[in-house]
Amino acid sequence: MSGVSIESVFKRYGAVQVVHGVDLTVEEKEFVVLVGPSGCGKSTTLRMIAGLEEISDGEIAIDGRVVNRIAPKDRDVAMVFQNYALYPHLNVAENMAFGLRIRRMPKDEVKKQITEVAEILGLTEYLERRPADLSGGQRQRVAMGRAIVRHPKVFLFDEPLSNLDAKLRTQMRAEIRRLHNRLGVTSVYVTHDQVEAMTLADRIVVMNDGNIEQVGTPMELFNNPVNTFVAGFLGSPPMNQIQGTLTDQGAQIGGHELRILGAASGQTGRDVVVGIRPEHISLEAGPETSPLPIALDLVEPLGSEALLHGSFGDTPMVLKVDTHGDVAHLSGVSEIHVPADLVYLFDAETGGAIRGQAN
C-alpha cells in the first residue's frame, strides 16, 4: 500500500520546536492537502516526508517502510517545488529526463516516458524549449512532468500554484485534480490557500502553529469545524465570529437575542463565540431568523453575488448575498437576519466547538 504514515513527528531547530508531534495517515491513492497559515509547519512536514529535512523525533513510513534514515532519492517520492526549480540550462525534455538519466534508464525508455508524459501534460510541442521560453503555467507543467515520469509512489506538492496568476491557478488546480484522478498516485499537497485545499483534497489537514487542528473531508471541515481556528480558516469569506453568552433560546450578543436551534441547554450564562457564515446571512426575515443591526461601510459586487462589509457593534462582519443583477439597493442595508439552524457555537475560552451546524 503506497500510503504515508506519520507518527508523533517532531521537528526542532536547536531549541525551537516547529512541529509538535504530528500524527497523520495518508491512504493509498488519496489526495491530502495540508493547509494553514505561513509558519504553521505544513511545508516542514512535507519536507520531512521528502527527506529534505531530518525528523527530530517520531517516525515516517512510506508504503509501509520507515524512511527516517533513508535518503530522498531512495524514498520513491517526487516533489513539485513552489518555484518550479527547473534546470535553466536544460530544455523541457532534458529537465524531465534528468532523474531518469541519473538512474541510468535506457535512452529508448527515457524517450518513451517523456513522450507519454509530455502528451498527458500538453507539452509535446515545447520539448525543445528552455524554461525561460515558457509561460508560468507551462513551467509548472514541466515541473509536474518531471515528477510524473519517475512514476513515484508518492507525489509531494509544495505550494505549486502560488506563483501563478489567479486565472491560471484555477486552471492548473483543475488540471492537477484531473491528473490525480487519472494517475491515482498518493499525493500530499501543501498550500496556504483554503480554496485550493477545498477543491483539490480528498481530505484536508488544517495545521496551526506546528499542530494538526483537524483532519477531514472538505465538507466535514466546512460544516463541522472543531474550533474557531478551523472555522475561520475554511470558507471564503471566513466565518463571522461574535462574542456572546448562552441563553435559554440561543445566545445574547451585543445586547441582542439570537435564536439558535438546538442550543446547548442547561448552560445558560456560558461565554461563547457565535459563528455565522457570511453566505448563511439573509437580508429578509424568515420564520426562524433573528434580526441583527449592521452598520454597512462597503459593498463589493462580484457579479451574481456581493460581499457586504460592515460591523455589528465593535465586531466586523461580512455577508455574502445574491445581487439579482443590481447592487444599488444593497448600500441601504441596516438589518440582517440570521437563521436559527445555521449558527455555530464555540467555547469562548478554548475555542473548541460546542456544536456545529444544526442540519
Add this chain to the structure above:
Amino acid sequence: MQNMNLYSRGDKFFVKINMVLVALFTISTLYPFIYIAAMSFSSGFAATSGKVVLTPIQSTLAAYNVVLAEPEFWRSYLNTFIYTIGGTIMSLLIVIPGAYALSRPQLLGRRFWNLLVAFTMWFNAGMIPFWLNMRDLGLLDSYFGIIIAFAVNAFNIILLRNFFESIPSSFEEAARMDGANEFQILWKVYMPLSKAAIATITLFCVVARWNGFFWAMILLSDESKIPLQVYLRHTIQRLSDDEEFTTTLITAPYSVETVTAAIIICSIIPVLLFYPFIQKYFNKGILLGGVKE
C-alpha cells in the same frame, strides 16, 4: 505623438560627463597597447629617438624577425602555455569542488573552514619561507612546482563560493530528489548554472598565469623552463649588455625597444584570442526561468 522629455537637464549632463570619463578611460587603457604595437613595427632608430607616438615610423618587421628566429623564444612560449593551461586546470580542479564544499550549509565546521581559507588572503608565510618550502619539497626548477604551488587562490574560492550560495537551494533539492549525489549535483546542476562565475575565475587564472613573472623568476633557474615573461626580461638584459648591438643602433633596423615591443605583442595575442571565447559567458540571467522568486 508628443516627444516626451524623460530626462532632466541634470540627467543629460550626468550622462555626458560619464561618456567623457568612459572615453578617457578607454583611451588610457588602449593607448599603451597601440603605442607598443606601433613601436614593434618601427625601425630601431625611430624607436630609440622617441619618434613613435601612435603609428609605426619607418615600418619594418625586423624586430619580429629577430624574436621569431630565437628558439628560446618558442621554448618559453611553449612553457607559458604549459604553465597557463596546466595551472588553470589545476586551479579549477581545486577551486570548484572547494568552493562547492564551503558553500554547503551541511558542511561540518563550515565557518571554521571558511575562516581558514580567508585567513590566507590576509596572512602568508612570505617569500623566503615559501622558497625554502618549495626547495625542501623538491619543486624548484620544476613544471609541476609552478603549476601546483599557485593552484589555490582564496579570492577565487570565496568568489565562487558566494556564487554557489546565491543559487536557490531548490535546485539542489530537486536534483537530490531526482537521485543525484553530491558530485552529480555539482557537475550537472551547479557548474552549468555557474558558467559565468567559472568563466570569470578561469579568466583570472589564465591572465595571472600568462603574466606570471615574479615567482617564475624566483623558482626557475633552468633556462629551458622559464616562461615568456622571464624570457622577456632576459632578452632586454641581454640586448642592453650587448655592446656590438648598442654601437650599431643608428643603422640597426631594430633596437631593444622594438624587440621588447615585439615580444610583448607576441605574448598578448593568445590572451586576446582567448577572451572572445570566454566573453559569451559573462552574461547575466543564466538562472532566468528556472525558478520563480
